[in-house]
């Protein structure tokens with residue numbers, strides 16, 4: 001297997017050049033999906049890929065696929081990529097690094113005339129951020145069959161513009177049926193968006209999966225009464241019940257440490273007056289863990305705690321599960337390719353599970369998939385101050401290249 005080395009300066013220059021499309025005064029990017037700024041960066045992306053001799057296809061939800069042929073046209077392509085859309089106060093690296101890191105991989109192979117066995121496909125997914133059109137990861141979700149095209153087209157932004165109309169207006173409604181091009185595998189390079197790699201001084205996160213997530217909404221109802229004239233033994237205090245459940249949520253997460261997290265982040269108390277015993281409380285619970293079986297156990301504990309606590313105090317309760325996003329386990333062979341690629345480049349790494357959602361989480365449902373993380377300063381993301389160094393960007397792109405070459409070895413005769 002030949003040693004190929006990416007060009008760090010060229011990668012950095014591309015990151016900084018495209019950051020001007022939607023660049024903000026504070027050094028971030030505001031490039032919402034399917035806006036004219038998105039069209040500009042898509043046009044740039046297409047022209048750069050075509051300059052390498054790639055053919056660029058667009059599917060009906062605007063996902064872009066640039067193909068570089070391999071030695072064998074009978075093989076499904078190895079895909080690399082991420083997203084070029086950003087949050088309204090987004091940084092320069094979230095998503096963009098995965099696409100431009102992939103472009104740097106293509107450019108490096110092009111310079112040397114290197115041919116992979118399988119075709120290589122660089123992807124720009126539409127509307128990963130979900131900030132203009134909810135939900136997030138819409139383009140990859142349609143590709144993977146999680147959503148259908150009609151659902152995507154019907155999404156509306158806050159001005160009432162539909163996704164389907166926005167895509168037509170920037171000229172990126174393609175012909176290809178989403179999902180019609182099957183991948184042999186996909187590798188997504190991304191910034192960590194958390195503080196672990198930086199804290200441990202590791203250059204690369206070998207991502208083994210995406211944690212599962214469950215959201216619940218709870219309501220407790222007691223009786224409002226005067227705080228001065230109602231004795232303690234005659235109260236039904238809904239906030240007291242909430243407090244006990246909140247404490248239990250924390251315990252449940254700790255009982256499944258270190259990977260479990262449990263949070264009550266939103267509480268509404270009624271009537272929220274200092275001299276009225278709270279009669280009604282609405283609050284949310286957010287449980288996350290890399291293993292669905294553990295999430296199931298955590299849910300079981302919560303569901304037995306709620307009636308017990310409500311009964312002690314004499315409260316009525318209701319509980320609804322409002323979101324259940326299963327854990328994703330990435331493909332062992334893709335993970336192994338990343339691990340070997342990291343070792344070959346000589347970087348310190350650690351295995352990790354993604355705390356955030358990514359396009360790769362949906363693609364993993366239809367193709368062997370994994371991700372590569374590099375650090376970002378202070379773990380800060382979805383923020384204009386998001387920062388990853390030129391060395392970290394280069395490390396990510398080099399590991400991406402090594403992982404693709406490693407995975408491609410299986411197809412050599």
Ligand SMILES: [Zn+2]
Pocket residue numbers: 083094095128190
């Ligand atoms: Zn992202």
